Amino acid sequence: MGKHTVQLKGSASEDSRLSAYFKALGKQKMLMLMSLPFLAWVIVFKYIPLWGWTIAFQKYRLGRDIFDQAWVGWDNFKYLFKEQQFYLVLRNTLVMSSINLVMGFVTAIVLALLLNELRRIAFKRTVQTISYLPHFISWVVAANIVQTALAPEGIINVLLLQLNLIDKPVLWLGVGEYFWGILGVTEIWKNVGFNTIIYLAAITTIDPTQYEAARIDGASRLQQMWHITLPGIKPVIVILLIMNLGHILESGFEPQYLLGNGMNVEYSENLDIFVLKYGIQMNNYGLATAAGMFKTVVSFIFLIVANNLAKRLGESRLY
Numbered sequence: 001m002g003k004h005t006v007q008l009k010g011s012a013s014e015d016s017r018l019s020a021y022f023k024a025l026g027k028q029k030m031l032m033l034m035s036l037p038f039l040a041w042v043i044v045f046k047y048i049p050l051w052g053w054t055i056a057f058q059k060y061r062l063g064r065d066i067f068d069q070a071w072v073g074w075d076n077f078k079y080l081f082k083e084q085q086f087y088l089v090l091r092n093t094l095v096m097s098s099i100n101l102v103m104g105f106v107t108a109i110v111l112a113l114l115l116n117e118l119r120r121i122a123f124k125r126t127v128q129t130i131s132y133l134p135h136f137i138s139w140v141v142a143a144n145i146v147q148t149a150l151a152p153e154g155i156i157n158v159l160l161l162q163l164n165l166i167d168k169p170v171l172w173l174g175v176g177e178y179f180w181g182i183l184g185v186t187e188i189w190k191n192v193g194f195n196t197i198i199y200l201a202a203i204t205t206i207d208p209t210q211y212e213a214a215r216i217d218g219a220s221r222l223q224q225m226w227h228i229t230l231p232g233i234k235p236v237i238v239i240l241l242i243m244n245l246g247h248i249l250e251s252g253f254e255p256q257y258l259l260g261n262g263m264n265v266e267y268s269e270n271l272d273i274f275v276l277k278y279g280i281q282m283n284n285y286g287l288a289t290a291a292g293m294f295k296t297v298v299s300f301i302f303l304i305v306a307n308n309l310a311k312r313l314g315e316s317r318l319y
Contacts, residue, residue, distance in 0.1 A: 056289040076290040086274065086291070093270040096251035099184040101244055107192045109237065112199035113225050131193025139190075139254035146186050146259060147173065173259060176267040183255055183268075198240065199233055206232035235316035242310060242318055246303035249295040271295055 025032065056076055058069040080086055111131065118124040134142065149155050152169035160166045172178050206229065214224050253272040260268030269277075271291060279288020303318075310317040 053289060053293055055285055056293050058286055060285040060289075062283070062285075072286065076286040077294075080287060080290050080294065083278075085278070088266065089269050089271050089274040092267060093249055093251045095180055096183055096256070096270060097248050099180055100187050100251065101248070103184050103188055104191065104195060105237070105241065105244075107188050108195035109199055109230075109233075111192055112196040112203065112233075113229060115196065115200060116203050116229065117221060117225070128193065128196075131196070133193070134190045135194035137190070139258060142186070142190055143255060143258035146182070150182065171263075173261060174263040176264040179259070179264045179267040183259065186255060186259075187252075198236060202233040202236040203229060238310055238315045239318065242303065242306045245306040246299050248302050249299050 055069075057071060057073060059072050059075075060069050115124055115128060118127070137145075150172040151157070152171060156172070157166070157169040161169070172182060210228050210232075211224055214228060219227070249271060251270050251272075253270075256268050256270050256273055257276075260273070275288045275291050279285060279291060307317045307319065
């Protein structure tokens with residue numbers, strides 16, 4: 001009898017939760033309708049193309065129907081994991097992604113904190129505009145600017161020679177070991193201003209009375225940033241970190257392709273260029289698809305692990 005009563009109570013509570021859930025959905029029906037176009041876009045352009053993953057298990061040839069291809073099973077994956085070049089580009093991808101992740105987060109947060117402390121609105125807007133502008137420059141133009149600045153007669157070598165820091169011009173893009181650092185600085189220059197927008201928006205949600213109370217207690221501006229601003233935007237930082245970890249194997253394509261050359265190829269070539277060079281250009285579409293599948297699966301694992309880790313630590317998470 002007691003067990004039966006507990007089951008009835010449990011089912012009643014579940015029914016009440018479901019009814020409350022559907023009532024909440026009914027109140028947000030306009031938001032749900034507005035999300036339908038985005039949902040349709042995701043299904044059409046993200047989920048339906050997953051059918052193309054079957055190419056990874058085929059010896060795919062153009063001009064034939066996808067069902068009229070020679071099936072090779074896991075051969076493309078076996079070849080991929082035996083290829084020494086694959087591990088080289090995997091290393092480059094992870095290193096460049098980590099550099100972009102760490103430097104991008106730190107510089108964007110620091111710039112947002114500094115901009116928030118500016119009291120002269122005109123100067124603040126000027127700095128924001130200047131820092132945002134490079135984001136809207138195409139990578140073709142940006143790469144040309146970087147190549148010109150780093151040329152033997154470019155402004156970087158001229159300044160270093162004037163300061164007596166080097167004895168002769170350096171061919172910066174001709175030394176592979178320099179490429180990761182050059183790419184990291186270029187990514188910051190191009191994207192740091194735009195990345196601060198989210199953090200500046202998050203800062204505006206912090207209760208101003210907290211700053212007033214801190215000033216009354218004698219807290220300096222640096223202490224206010226450390227004890228109020230940073231904790232206030234911590235949930236946004238965690239969410240963005242989780243999302244970026246889901247793209248850990250996507251270090252970019254345009255900057256590596258445009259700034260890379262035969263002298264720095266061992267450090268500039270990443271997974272996307274590997275797919276283009278050893279897959280598509282050599283008509284080995286099965287290998288290219290296998291590499292793409294590997295990237296997607298690993299990124300998905302990183303996303304799940306990061307989200308669960310944030311959940312265990314009691315931080316904000318995606319779901």
